[in-house]
Amino acid sequence: MIPVAEFKQFTEQQPAFKVLKPWWDVLAEYLTIAMLMIGVFGCTLQVTQDKIICLPSHEPRENSSSSSDAPCRQLLPRGVSEQMGDLRQLNGLKNNLDLQQYSFINQLCYETALHWYAKYFPYLVVIHTLIFMVCTSFWFKFPGTSSKIEHFISILGKCFDSPWTTRALSEVSRENQKGLAPGQVVAVAAAAGTGTGKACEGEKEKVLAEPEKVVTEPPAVTLLDKKEGEQAKALFEKVKKFRVHVEEGDILYGMYIRQTVLKVCKFVAILVYNLIYVEKISFLVACRVETSEVTGYASFCCNHTKAHLFSKLAFCYISFMCVYGLTCLYTLYWLFHRPLKEYSFRSVREETGMVDIPDVKNDFAFMLHLIDQYDSLYSKRFAVFLSEVSESRLKQLNLNHEWTPEKLRQKLQRNARGCLELGLCMLPGLPDTVFELSEVEALRLEAICDVTFPPGLSQLVHLQELSLLHSPARMPFSSQVFLRDRLKVMRVKFEELREVPLWVFSLRGLEELHLEGLFPPELARTATLESLRELKQLKVLSLRSNAGKVPASVTDVAGHLQRLSLHNDGARLLALNSLKKLVVLRELELVACGLERIPHAVFSLGALQELDLRDNHLRSIEEILSLQHCRKLVVLRLWHNQIAYVPEHVRKLRGLEQLFLSHNKLETLPTQLGMCTSLRLLDVSHNGLHTLPSELGLLQNLQHLALSYNALETLPDELFSCRKLKTLLLDYNHLRQLSSHVGALRALSRLELKGNRLEGLPEELGNCGGLKKTGLQVEDTLYEGLPAEVRDKMEEE
Secondary structure, eight states: OOOGGGGHHHHOOOGGGGGGOOHHHHHHHHHHHHHHHHHHHHHHHHHHSOOEEEEEOOOOHHHHTTOTTGGGGGGSOHHHHHHHOOOOOOOSOOOOOOHHHHHHHHHHHHHHTSOHHHHHHHHHHHHHHHHHHHHHHHHHHSHHHHHHHHHHHHHHHHHHHOHHHHHHHHHHHHHHHTTOOHHHHHHHHHHHOOOOOOTTTTOOOOOOOOTTOOOOOOOOOSSOOHHHHHHHHHHHHHHHHHHHHHTTOOHHHHHHHHHHHHHHHHHHHHHHHHHHHGGGOOSEEEEEEEEHHHHSEEEEEEEETTHHHHHHHHHHHHHHHHHHHHHHHHHHHHHHSSOSSEEOOHHHHHHHOOTTOOOEEHHHHHHHHHHHHHOHHHHHHHHGGGOHHHHHHHHHHHHHHHSOHHHHHTTEEEOTTSOEEEEEESOSSOOGGGGGOTTOOEEEEESOSOEEOOGGGGGOTTOOEEEEESOOEEOOHHHHHHHHTTOOEEEEEEEEGGGSOGGGGGOTTOSEEEEEEEOOTTTTTTTOOOOOTTOTTOOEEEEESOOSBOOGGGGGGTTTOOEEEEEOTTOOOOBOGGGGGOTTOOEEEEESSOOSSOOGGGGGOTTOOEEEOTTSOOOOOGGGGGGGGOTTOOEEEOOSSOOOOOOGGGGGOTTOOEEEOOSSOOOOOOGGGGGOTTOOEEEOOSSOOOOOOGGGGGOTTOOEEEOOSSOOOOOOGGGGGOTTOOEEEOOSSOOOOOOGGGGGOTTOOEEEOTTSOOSOOOGGGGGOTTOOGGGEEOOHHHHHTSOHHHHHHHTOO
16 A cells, blocks of 8 residues: 655645645646546555456357457346347356466457557556656746746745834835825925934734725734834845845746646647546456357456446546646636736835835746735835835934944044034944934044935034035935024035036025035036025135136125135146136135146235145246235235245235245245345255255244254254244254254244254254143254253253
8 A cells, every 4th residue: 555645745836835826826736636536545445455357268169269259148138139149058167167267368358459548547647646746846846937936935935924114114004094195204204314214102003904805913012122213234145145136037937837838738649638538447348259169268267357437537537637628728827917027015015105016027926926926915015115205214223223323422522623423434324312312512424325414403402513425315304494594614625526416506594615526527617506596694605626617606795704715636726817707715625626826816806814825836936026016915825836936026915924845846936035034934844955045043033933844954043033933843854963943932932953964953942931841843862962050940840
């Protein structure tokens, strides 16, 4: 006896695969089990019982040769026997055959006289049923499809059971109950990027399924813990990768069609030949074999002992086969009557309000169609992990868990302006907990991929400064209204200036705007910048880019702009005429603008106080004479250029207080420099100076003199008549001695002498009352050479 359990492996898949089995596949599976039972039962009878029993016929030879079924005629019912002719009565005949002869005849007649269909019927049933089972489950076993199915089922189960799914649907359900249209809900979420994750605290929530079936969820957990949030985040990534992988092809769809078509073809073939040969299962079988020499008989009448039962099983089998065939035909109809390689979440979008759920295609769509045949609630809950709005809300929730107000307060520090600043770098978003720190005065966001300012921004009542460094930001209108008159300083940095949010230019309360980014190559020459007309209080504008000219929009703020900084990163700035309109400009920086001359437009700036031409290509500064028209000019920075000499008419700049000429190619200084009697700072370090003019002693207001990294061998004694000198930098020159007149510099507090050729220090350094050991930078050996009383005086507190 063959136990049915041996065939269990052919019908047993992983229990989770049941979600991909529509009702027709489940019905077909039960039908195959029933057909398999028929086959197994028939095979068991075939093996355990006698197959055929034969008796020799005593018909006369002349009669037996006339008809093939003559040996069994006398066993037919009486009416039939009379029609066939009179037969003599044979009762109690002895055949004189032993048991071995009967066994021999039974086997011989079974092989030669019994029709093949009657002999092999149960085996055929088993074989055909096993083939049907293989066809049904082949796509669950084939390596190219089973891996995708297993992955999909795994993700589907996790998405269905995820607490985030329940929370997302509950939030939408509650928003709809408040009277918001689904499109409005998501429009607000998309525009404002609100993923607060706090609005559902203390409430019991329900998940609404399809209209025909309402599924009530248990009370939702209003707050996800950190572990659940991380698991949901990982699910979003898995769904994204799986979607990209599965939507590339349609191997699952093609495999399902092929196995269905194969089942239909096999059903037709099996049904046809069974209907033809089922009548061949007969109870009586006439057998003629030439065994006279062995048994004494050549004609036998045989009884097929299981014919009656096999005929009944055959009709049952054919009936099951017809039902099975109808399910296969319905499957083909379902496969081809509508496109299954496209799946629309339209109904889910309408019900949940998540209008950004995308439609899917190919194998992804086909599996979702199969899921809907099992339970459409699966696809609804799965769709939550296809929504970008849902993902942004989850990210926001995870951020809020990670960045608590206490943790954020630990990052607060004072910036260069003295404001209490919170700096956040390289986060996936902006935590809502930031807006609980009402004491924040400056907010600095760097490399944050998606920033959306929620209405909670209004809690930062002390916010005055905002920095967005490679952090694209969206701001709803309500937040713009809040910041419009409050924000004073704005710093924005992007790869390209066109990425700067437009709302930045509507902050009419701004006093400082710092922009950094490149113009696209096609716009660099025109240097078009957004209008600045709204910035009525702008006083400082800084632009670091590759502009070919001063942006025309700068003139929008010409009436109140006091400081303009243009850093061009080496790109040549050609058109500067618009600078003439900046009549109240006090500070101008033209850094790395490829300038070879001082721009003439600068000379028209009557209110200019500071001019910085750092890191250009200036070789000659003959135009410095024209700077006398800038009567208020007090600071001139010409450092990091290629200036070889300073013209004599520098004397005209009598009001100049600070002159920076470091990192140039100067070898001498003009004697007329001594006529700039207002100079308080002179920096000529990092040049090639060999001597200094004695007229420098006329600079009685000089407080800071930098001569480092030159080739000076001596210093004029007149230099030490600058009584107000506090800082004297002489390091890395060729000085062999320091004049004793240095003692006249009573106000000197910082003296640097390292890197020279000094053999000793004058003891008159002790007369410099403000000079302490910390302010004297010199080699230890030289310092130790000073008299002890001088050293003691310098080391006094």
